[in-house]
Amino acid sequence: MRPAAMENIPESYLQYTQRKIFIICLLILLTVLLGIYAINAGSAQTSPAQVLLTLLGQEKERLSIIIWNIRLPRILAAITAGVGLSVAGCVMQNILRNPLASPFTLGISQGAAFGAAVAIIALGAGSTGSTSADAVIINNPYLVSGAAFLGAMATTLVVLSLARLKGVTPEAMVLAGVALGSLFSAATVILQYFAEDVQVAAVVFWTFGDIGRASWRELTVMAAVTGAALLYFLANRWNYNALDSGEETAKGLGVEVEKVRLTGMLLASLVTAVVVSFLGIIGFIGLVGPHLMRRLLGGDHRFLIPGASVMGGLLLLASDTLARTVIAPVVLPVGAVTAFMGAPLFLYLLSRGVGKR
Amino acid sequence: MNLTVDGLSFSYRSRAVLKKIRFAVERGELFAVLGNNGAGKTTLLKCLNKILKPQAGAILVEKTDILALSRLEVAKRIGYVAQRSESARFTVFDAVLLGRKPHIKWDATARDHEIVRRILRILNLEKLSLCYLDELSGGELQKVVVARALAQEPRILLLDEPTSNLDLKNQLEVLQTVKNVVREQNIAAVVVMHDLNLALRFADKFLLLKNRTIFACGGLEIMTPENIAGVYGVPVTVEKLGNIPVVVPL
Numbered sequence: 001m002r003p004a005a006m007e008n009i010p011e012s013y014l015q016y017t018q019r020k021i022f023i024i025c026l027l028i029l030l031t032v033l034l035g036i037y038a039i040n041a042g043s044a045q046t047s048p049a050q051v052l053l054t055l056l057g058q059e060k061e062r063l064s065i066i067i068w069n070i071r072l073p074r075i076l077a078a079i080t081a082g083v084g085l086s087v088a089g090c091v092m093q094n095i096l097r098n099p100l101a102s103p104f105t106l107g108i109s110q111g112a113a114f115g116a117a118v119a120i121i122a123l124g125a126g127s128t129g130s131t132s133a134d135a136v137i138i139n140n141p142y143l144v145s146g147a148a149f150l151g152a153m154a155t156t157l158v159v160l161s162l163a164r165l166k167g168v169t170p171e172a173m174v175l176a177g178v179a180l181g182s183l184f185s186a187a188t189v190i191l192q193y194f195a196e197d198v199q200v201a202a203v204v205f206w207t208f209g210d211i212g213r214a215s216w217r218e219l220t221v222m223a224a225v226t227g228a229a230l231l232y233f234l235a236n237r238w239n240y241n242a243l244d245s246g247e248e249t250a251k252g253l254g255v256e257v258e259k260v261r262l263t264g265m266l267l268a269s270l271v272t273a274v275v276v277s278f279l280g281i282i283g284f285i286g287l288v289g290p291h292l293m294r295r296l297l298g299g300d301h302r303f304l305i306p307g308a309s310v311m312g313g314l315l316l317l318a319s320d321t322l323a324r325t326v327i328a329p330v331v332l333p334v335g336a337v338t339a340f341m342g343a344p345l346f347l348y349l350l351s352r353g354v355g356k357r
Numbered sequence: 358m359n360l361t362v363d364g365l366s367f368s369y370r371s372r373a374v375l376k377k378i379r380f381a382v383e384r385g386e387l388f389a390v391l392g393n394n395g396a397g398k399t400t401l402l403k404c405l406n407k408i409l410k411p412q413a414g415a416i417l418v419e420k421t422d423i424l425a426l427s428r429l430e431v432a433k434r435i436g437y438v439a440q441r442s443e444s445a446r447f448t449v450f451d452a453v454l455l456g457r458k459p460h461i462k463w464d465a466t467a468r469d470h471e472i473v474r475r476i477l478r479i480l481n482l483e484k485l486s487l488c489y490l491d492e493l494s495g496g497e498l499q500k501v502v503v504a505r506a507l508a509q510e511p512r513i514l515l516l517d518e519p520t521s522n523l524d525l526k527n528q529l530e531v532l533q534t535v536k537n538v539v540r541e542q543n544i545a546a547v548v549v550m551h552d553l554n555l556a557l558r559f560a561d562k563f564l565l566l567k568n569r570t571i572f573a574c575g576g577l578e579i580m581t582p583e584n585i586a587g588v589y590g591v592p593v594t595v596e597k598l599g600n601i602p603v604v605v606p607l
Contacts (some may be wrong), residue, residue, distance in 0.1 A: 013450050016487055237456045244445035246457065249502075251408045252439065253509070254432030254459040298489070299446035 020303040023296055027310040031079065031317060037228075038321040039071045040080075046294050069215075077214035077222065078320040078334075079313035081275045082228035082285055086312020087305060089286025090293075091233050094240045094301065095264045096170040102274040102286035105174060107155040107181030109259045109283070112276040114184040116149025117142040117203045120197040123220055141213065144206065152273035155180045170261075208333035209280035211320045216280045225274045229267045230309060236260060237301040244299055278343035282335045288342035294347045315342060359384045359545040360513050365414030367397075367404050374400045378414070378569045382513075382562070383546040389506070389556040390549045390568030393589055398549040399440060401513050401566070405547065406437045418512055432459035436506030438550075442498065444490040447484060449501050452490055456508025473508055475546040478506050480534055483605075496527030503531065508537060514546040517571050520555060528552070532559045553585065553604040557595075577602070 242250040289312035323332040363380040520528040
């Protein structure tokens with residue numbers, strides 16, 4: 001009886017890990033399929049075959065331009081940004097030991113919005129006399145992105161230096177982030193109060209978040225930062241698992257807790273800051289991506305980090321595709337669509353208790 | 358000599374917590390650290406593992422000074438079980454596999470899995486392999502945490518009140534397991550305890566801490582009514598019941 005049960009352990013454990021790998025592969029496949037569908041979707045009529053031919057460099061010029069310069073960067077940007085935001089949220093929730101930790105709770109998004117508001121209102125990056133179809137034009141996107149990035153990183157650096165100098169606990173770091181977020185929101189409101197209508201509209205428009213702002217150049221930067229951070233996070237997956245078992249246990253297992261925490265926070269914030277400053281504020285992915293995967297895969301970061309990344313990419317791609325197809329040609333703010341799609345799914349999984357076993 | 362501590366002193370800012378602690382633990386020994394609340398037992402244990410860095414003194418594990426090593430190198434030599442363990446959403450197998458972390462470079466090898474299997478077998482946990490930690494009872498969880506520390510293949514095992522939340526049966530089971538493992542693997546265990554009777558039953562040597570320093574240290578011979586009364590401030594008598602010494606407060 002006994003030996004048979006013992007033989008069973010590695011076998012059943014193997015099945016248990018293979019199930020997780022299978023789920024991750026399934027999500028990757030879904031992302032690819034959805035990506036092909038998303039390239040097809042739009043006002044210029046295409047077929048999947050044409051898309052494939054274009055990607056292989058075999059198609060006519062007009063379609064080729066639309067696909068290569070508009071649709072493909074948008075789809076890749078949605079996936080990259082989704083991966084970045086989700087994996088950043090996943091790591092923040094672990095190192096801050098707080099399930100609510102995300103770019104929003106730590107004031108990074110609010111810092112970025114303040115930076116963008118300064119650029120648009122005080123530095124005149126927002127246009128006042130627009131003649132195009134859009135009522136609002138941001139005529140200097142690089143200035144806005146740069147200022148947003150500075151705003152986002154300022155929040156992070158204040159929180160991190162507090163932690164570094166004063167040995168602040170994770171709870172205090174979260175609270176400091178919330179406080180800074182409120183501070184930046186208030187500052188944005190004051191700025192808007194003294195701005196002209198069109199400038200206020202430009203700020204609001206910017207905060208909505210729009211994947212379409214990314215061209216190949218932005219995409220390259222986002223992909224490089226996200227890719228590097230993802231590699232670092234993967235290399236530290238055992239450390240994150242150890243941290244989940246408690247700070248002292250982690251130290252007993254040889255984890256340099258302070259170093260892992262500070263570096264992780266810095267990289268997660270950097271990824272978020274880059275994404276948010278290029279695309280505007282996209283909420284909820286950093287929260288719902290990792291938590292969905294915790295439900296599906298459990299808390300093991302060996303699977304959770306790749307899983308949350310893929311889920312984030314898939315969610316944002318799905319949201320963006322929905323946002324630009326549901327009442328085409330109007331493109332809905334992708335951040336709102338994310339929450340509309342993610343929240344009910346999340347509540348459903350919470351109520352069902354998927355992943356209990 | 359497996360663990361030698363000499364002249365160990367530790368203070369939080371200006372408040373001294375430990376003063377000139379000195380003792381040695383041999384291989385195969387279960388060493389009990391006793392004393393009332395706030396005597397510095399937990400602090401001592403954390404210093405031995407370099408979780409806290411003592412201001413003075415030396416801690417040698419087989420002639421290597423622990424204080425000169427990186428945290429990772431310490432973890433290869435010393436397994437630590439904290440007073441409170443958190444039950445994250447891991448399976449028992451994964452939780453014990455985490456004990457291999459100090460030895461794992463990129464991914465767990467077949468040898469790592471083999472060690473985890475062996476330890477689960479020794480602690481009688483195989484059937485729970487794929488259960489999640491938050492579904493376990495207190496006793497089972499405590500055994501898993503001990504198993505994780507053992508998976509580190511340590512030369513020294515540090516346990517901080519391993520039986521504090523357990524019922525009688527589990528108290529005996531966990532300590533008996535630790536004692537067996539210490540004997541069989543020929544390692545040393547330093548265990549912080551509150552229950553004097555459990556200490557008398559399982560430990561080979563005793564360290565009585567009082568007012569931040571050593572009150573007495575040695576074998577069963579130091580566990581006299583006078584010493585115990587001196588440390589805890591309660592008059593006691595030490596009797597033998599069926600060859601097992603027990604402490605009875607008067």
